Amino acid sequence: MSDMKCAVVCVDDDPYILQMLGFQLSKIMDQSHTLIEYFTDPRQALENIDLLIDERIDVMFVMVDYQMPKMTGAELIRKLKEKHQYLKCIMLSGQANRSSVDSLKEENLLEEFIEKPWDEDELFDTLRPLITSRT
Amino acid sequence: MKTNTKSHNFGFRLNFSEMKKVFLVLIFSSPIILFGQDFSKQVQHEIDSLNEVIAKNNIADTALANIYLGLSGLLYVQNIDTMIPLCNKVIEIAENSLDKNPDSLEKIAMLNHYSGALNNIAYVYMTRGEIEQCIDYLQKSLKIYEETGNKAEIATAVNNIGYIFQQQGNSLKALDYYKRSLEIEKEFGDKLDIGTSLLNIASLYEEINQPDRALDYYQSSLHYLQASGNQYKIAAVKLSIGDLILNQGNEMLALTYFFNALKINREIDAKDNISNCLITLGEYHLSKNNLDSAEIYTQNSLNLRRDLDFKDGIAISAITLAKVMLKKDQLRAAKNYALESLSVAQDLGYPRNIKVAAEILAEIYEKENNSIDALRMMKLFIQMKDSVNIEEARKSLQLQESKYQYETKKKEDDLQHDLEIAVKDEKIRSKQSVTNLLIILLSFVALSLIVIIVRSIKINRLKQKLIEKNEENEELVANLESTVEERTLTLKDSFALIEEKEKNYSDLLDKSSEMIQMLDPEGNITYVNQAWLDNMKFDKPDEVLGKPIVDFFNQKTLKEFALVMPKLMQGELVEELECQFISKETTEIVLKGRARPIIKNGSYAGSQAFFFNITEVLRAKREMDQMTSFKQIMLNITTEYINAPISEIDNVINTSLLEISKFSSADRAYVFKYNFEEEICSITHEWVGEGIPSQLEELKAMPFSKVPHSLKKHTKGEFVEFPDVSKIKDKRIFNVLNEEGTQSMISIPMMHNEKAIGFIGFDLMKIKRAFTADEKNLLWIYSQMLVNVFNRIAFIEELQTTKNELAEINLSLEKKVFENTKKNMDLSRSIMEQEKLVTIGEISAGIAHDLNTPLGTIRVGADNINFILNSLFNGAICDFTKDELSHILNHVEKNRIEMYVGGLQMRKEKSEMLEYLNASLSGKIPSALNEVCDLLVKCRFSPSQEEEISMILSKPFAKEYLQIMNQLQMAMAQLETIRKSSDKAVGVVQDMRAFIKGENILEQKMINLRDNISTVLGVFNYEISLHVNLVFEVDSSIAFMGYDIKLFQLWSNIVKNGLEAMSDQEDRYLGIFAERKDKQLKVVFENNGPKIPDEIAGSIFKKFYTTKAKKSGSGLGLSIVKNVLKEHNADIIVESNETLTKFIITFEI
Structure with a gap:
């Protein structure tokens, strides 16, 4: 398993979004070196990210949906950044949550913001720099 | 009429602001126009600084005059009486200074102050209405300006004179002066002043009803003003132009002008003109019958004017608002506004407004049926109309007309009033009449009973007497018999003595009160005593002696005599003899007694009879019997009269007549x-x-x-x-x-x-x-009885009429109630619609998200499928047979996979698979083992599926085979995602539809409580799923009859209310529980929002009650809740404390 050096993590309470996202990510990720992890429960995501980092796998970025039950994406990002200051976070969200997204950005807690629904090219444009910078 | 009032408002408004400007411009060489809330602050500041300067000594006369003039211009706002003394001081200083032959510069300054003071004094006179004085001062002022040759000031002074003439109503003179002023202004070339002059002329043309000219002047005024950049005036002119255009019928253009003016005024915060724009818009909407908009605009203008204390404006806004409210049928509000307007207008002495207010009030009072106040207002209205209108003929015509209207109305009112009183009286009377009748009848029965009782007592007494008399008679007879017998014995015993005493005996007979008669054997009378003669009304015995006794018999007695005689002749005594004799007066006399034969020498020698006259006794007895039965008849009749229904009364009367007649012969x-x-x-x-x-x-x-x-x-x-x-x-x-x-x-x-x-x-x-007297008494009672019966009939007929009238009134009332109910229903329906729209607005963000997410997913899915298809057809698909492909498809169909398996998991599975493959293949390792293994994991094969795996691996193109399988699996998963997402979107739309769906057809049906509430939660899904800890414990078996849409409204209002209450807190909890006990269903909505204060809890269900005025909501929500509850026979209780607020709804099912 030593060949697995990197990982990306997707968190969304909607499994179908994860499915879509996963498919799209698989198009631009070299899966021989990169793990793509999916979580519908933010708490599970928190635990597993810790696990990955413990395994010294480089988590390239975390894509988080804003609107989730139990914990919002903003809360999740705050918690992640508390522990892993350099973790790159990308927020997926509808227009409605623009204000809390903005406040996250102002606090430098957010690398990118992708508006739902997203365009594939746009998604790739946003993600590519984050990927290439690693490999 | 309306246009008049309106254009007048306009003229007035403009003049009002113009006037201020005119004088202020004059007072300060650099004009300061003060508006809005800073007005008094600025003024105070100015005053303070001026006072400061005065306090310093040794200031130049010019400066002092300037300061006094300035003060006069500032202080008049607070106290106009300060104006003249201050200006006089200016004049004093100026005159003193001029006397000293000052240098030309100071002279001009002094002259300017001098004329300014004159002008200001003129202003005071104008406000006092002393126009001649005013013009006098203005002319003086003008003269001085002409002396100094200050064209600008000349123009202003000329303008002011024109203004005074306009105020006086002398439009032509005013126009003359205005035009003169304009000419001078044009020479001078100040665009603002030219614009103002043009504006004045325009307003004058408008006032004298030449709208076309007015419009021309306004337009050119606007041109100059725009060049000058005076926004305040531009706005005012635009408003005026808009008004004129509106009168010409171009509504859209007019509205554009209005809104333009409003916008400018808002920008410069010119509150007075904002209020003018608002009232114009209010009036426009009123004329279009857009009452709600009219109310809002007018109310805002009124509020603004109240803040400004702009009295004329308050009067106009208030009366317009009153008109709006009147149209809305809110009489109380209309009255309050109209009264406010009237009182303000009366304070100001503003006849046109008084007139309009009076007119409106008259209408309101008429509607309230308060004819006295209506008349008062009508009079006031006419008075004001008089003062407003100059044309005498028109005036009187209108007077006549309104008088006629009033009289007609008054007549109607009186008639209505009379009718009401009549109906009321009728009700009372019919009640009374029934009571009276009963009392009369009862008292009559009592009376009859008393009479009957008294009578029967009398009868009993008479009967008693009769019996006593009979006994007495019998005793007497018995005594007499014994006496006679004794005597007969004595006669027998001592025949001699008889002879002797015969005379004594006949004396005795003669004097007996018994009627005694003796007959010879042929039946002729031989002796009668005095009592006989008396009873038979004869005077002397000679009249009857020798006559046959049968002559005195009636027919009956004659027959009986034939029976009695043989007995006597056989020597028998005949006792208990009753017979009827006919007296001399041919009346029948009934006699009772006995007869005995006279036997002489053994043979029949005649008879002797003793009688008592019982005629009177019998008659009394008969009469008594008769009376008794007469009374019985009367009693029967009475009972019948009381019991008989009205339709039977005639028959009863006829029967009673028959009975009485029969009885009384x-x-x-x-x-x-x-x-x-x-x-x-x-x-x-x-x-x-x-x-x-x-x-x-x-x-x-x-x-x-x-x-x-x-x-x-x-x-x-x-x-x-x-x-x-x-x-x-x-x-x-x-x-x-x-x-x-x-x-x-x-x-x-x-x-x-x-x-x-x-x-x-x-x-x-x-x-x-x-x-007889008794009979007559009874007949009298009978006649009174008939009176009562007739009265009863009359009363019943009246009662019936009243009943019919009442029924008619009831019917019309019911109709009204029905109409009103319908109206209310329509209203509440539209209110519900509105509330619904508000709710939709409030939750639209959530809806947008709920729709956006699945739609986005669908789109991405489509892209992905496109990608998959591309790679499929560019790949090795053509290398496989149809059988193989269908096998792949079959496998994919049967094994739906999840696409979002994490990398860690995949890694684990792959190592297991690799282990398995290495073991099972034992050396026959395919070329690309790693890739194949990867694909097997991706296709979600597990080592347990040995058969399938070995089948695939046996193929020459195992890798390509698995690739196609994986691609197809992915495509399927994408399709599934698209399907689910579109279901989700449809669900959102359906929830919305259920919410919006028309509810004109309201029918009760079986409602599943859980489903019904779920739909509501669906609508609020966005907010709830995101922020709220929801506990939804409602048994899905609970169902009851209800209106589903209304219940939907009920829940959504309560849920919405709860969500709004909790909107400011982090931790939000919403609990929904239901419990069914016997015939009661209890539904509880609880949230951890702030406590509802006790004083609010009581009014929370009142209409339009809202504590969230600034946020959202019309305050209708919880009142809708109440209505829905009423329709479901349910009750609601609110329990609120610091930790929980509970709405407990109890249905009776």
């Missing part, structure tokens, strides 16, 4: 009614015996002149009685009665309230007889 009985208006009496009921002709037809309308005697007696309450017609002395009466064959008659008046309303009469044709 009458052959005809009748009831007449008097009609005093037409002076006739008419027969209403009649009974006739056999063979007696009916008079029912011919006596239907008998003039009073034919019955003067009866009428006279009856009106006095007396009976008319003729016991013997043959003895009537009045020929006329005699002839009438005799002709009919009447022998005796009696008629009894029917008295009501001491007035004869008719009479009852009885004619006797076959016999003659007088009615």
Whole structure:
């Protein structure tokens, strides 16, 4: 398993979004070196990210949906950044949550913001720099 | 009329602001125009600084004059009385200074101050209405300016004079001055001043009703003003132009001007003009009948004007608002506004507004049926109209018209009023009449009973007496018998003595009170005693002696005599003999006694009889019996009258006439009614015996002149009685009665309230007889009974009429109630619609998200499928046979996989698979083992599926085979995602539809409580799923009859209310529980929002109550809740404390 050096993590309470996202990510990720992890429960995501980092796998970025039950994406990002200051976070969200997204950005807690629904090219444009910078 | 008022408002408004400007411009060389809330602050500041300067010594006269002038211009706002003293001071300083021949510069300055002071004094005179003084000062001021040659000031002064003339109503002169001013301004070239002058001319043209010219001038004024950049005036002109254009009918353009003006005014915060724009818009909407908009605009303008204390404006806004409210049928509000407007207008002495206010108030009072105040207002209205209108003819015409209207209205009102009173009286009277009737009838029954009891006591007494007398008689007879026997014995014993004492004996007989008679064997009378003669009304014995006794017998006695005689002749005594003799006066006398034969020498020698006259006793007894049965009849009749229904009364009367007639031997009985208006009496009921002709037809309308005697007696309450017609002395009466064959008659008046309303009469044709006092008493009672019966009929008829009227009133009331109910229903329906729209607005963000997410997913899915198809057809698909492909497809169909398996998991599975493959293949390792293994994991094969795996691996293109399988699996998963997402989107739309869906058809149906509430939660899904800890514990078996849409509204209002209440807190909890017990269903909505204060909890369900005025909501929500609950026979309780707020709804099901 030593060949697995990197990982990306997707968190969304909607499994179908994860499915879509996963498919799209698989198009631009070299899966021989990169793990793509999916979580519908933010708490599970928190635990597993810790696990990955413990395994010294480089988590390239975390894509988080804003609107989730139990914990919002903003809360999740705050918690992640508390522990892993350099973790790159990308927020997926509808227009409605623009204000809390903005406040996250102002606090430098957010690398990118992708508006739902997203365009594939746009998604790739946003993600590519984050990927290439690693490999 | 409306346009007049409006254009007047306009003229006034402009003039108002113009006037200020005019004088302020004059007072300060650099104009300061003060508006808005900073006004007083600025003024105060100015005043303070000026006072400061005055306090310093040694300042130049010019400066001092300038300061005083400035102060006068500032202080007049607070106290106009300061103006003249201050200006006089300026004049004093100026005159002193001018006397000293100052240098030219100072002279000009002084002259300017001098004329400024004159101008300001003129202003004071203007406000006091002393126009001549005002013009005088203005002219003086103008003269000085002309002296100094200051064209700008000349123009202003000329303008001001024009303004005064305009105020005076002298439009032509005003126009003259304005145009002069304009000419000078043009020379001078100040765009603002030219614009202002043009504006003044325009407003004047508008005032004198030349809108086209006014518009031209306004337009050119606008041109200059725009060049000058004075936004305040630009806005004012735009408003005026808009108003004129509106009158020309170009609404859209007019509105553009209005909004433009409003925008400018808002920008420069010119509150007075904002209020002008608002009222114009308000009036526009009022004219279009957009009452809600009209109310908002007018209300805002009124509020603004109240803040500004702009009295004229307040009067206008308030009256416009009153008109709006009147149209909205909110009389109370309309009245309050109209009264406010009236009082302000009266304070100001503003006749046009007083007039309008009075008109509106009159209408309101009329609607309130307050005709006194309506009249007062109408008078005020007319008065004001008088002062407003100059044309005399028109004035009087309108006066006439409104008078006529008022009178008509008044008449209607009076009529209505009378009718109401009448109906009320009628109700009372009918009640009373029934009560009276009952009392009368009861008292009559009591009276009859008393009479009957008294009578029967009397009868009993008489009976007692009779028995006593009988006993006495019998005793007497017995005594007498014994005496006679004794004497007979004595006679027998001492025959000699008999001879001797015969004379004594006959004396004794003579003096006996018993009637004694003696007959010879042939039946001729040989002796009668004095008592016999007395009873038989004879004077002397000679009249009867020797006559056969049978001559005195009646027929019956004659027959009996034939039986009695043989007994006597055989020497028997005949006891208990009853017979009837006919007296000298041919009256029958009933006798009771006994007879005995006289035997001489053994042979029959005649008879002797002893009688008592019992005629009177019998007659009394008979009369008593008769009275008893008469009373019985009367009692029966009375009972029948009381019991009989009104339709049967005529029959009862006829029957009673028959019974009374039969009893009193009458052959005809009748009831007449008097009609005093037409002076006739008419027969209403009649009974006739056999063979007696009916008079029912011919006596239907008998003039009073034919019955003067009866009428006279009856009106006095007396009976008319003729016991013997043959003895009537009045020929006329005699002839009438005799002709009919009447022998005796009696008629009894029917008295009501001491007035004869008719009479009852009885004619006797076959016999003659007088009615006894007792009979007459009973007949009197009978007549009164009939009176009561007739009254009862009349009352019942009246009652029926009243009932019908009431029913009619009720019907119309019901109709009104129905109409109002319908109106209310429509209203509440539209309110519900509105509330629904508000709710939709509030939750639209959530809806947008709920729609956006699945739609986005669908899109991405489509892209992905596109990608997959591309790679599929560019890949190795063509290398496989149809069988192989269908096998792949079959596998994919059967093994749906999840696409989002994490990398860690995949890694784990792959190592397991690799292990398995290495073991099972034992050396026959395919070329690309790693890739194949990867694909097997991706296709979600597990090592347990040995058979399938070995089948695939046996293929020459195992890798490509797995690739195609994986791609197809992915495509399937994407399709599934698209399907689920579109379901989700459809679900959102359906929830919305359920919420919006029309509810005109409201039918109760079985409601599943959980489903119904779930739909609501679906609508609020966005907010709830995101922020709220929801506990939803409602048993899915609970169902009851209800209106689903309304219940939907109910839940959504409560949920919405709860969500809004919790919107400011982090931790949000919403609990929904239901519990069913017997026939009660309890639904609880609880949240951890802030406590509802006790004083609010009480009014929370009132209409339009809202604590979230600034946030959202019309305050209708919880009142809708209340209505829905009412329709479901349910109750709601609010329990609120610091930790929980509970809405507990209880349904009776």
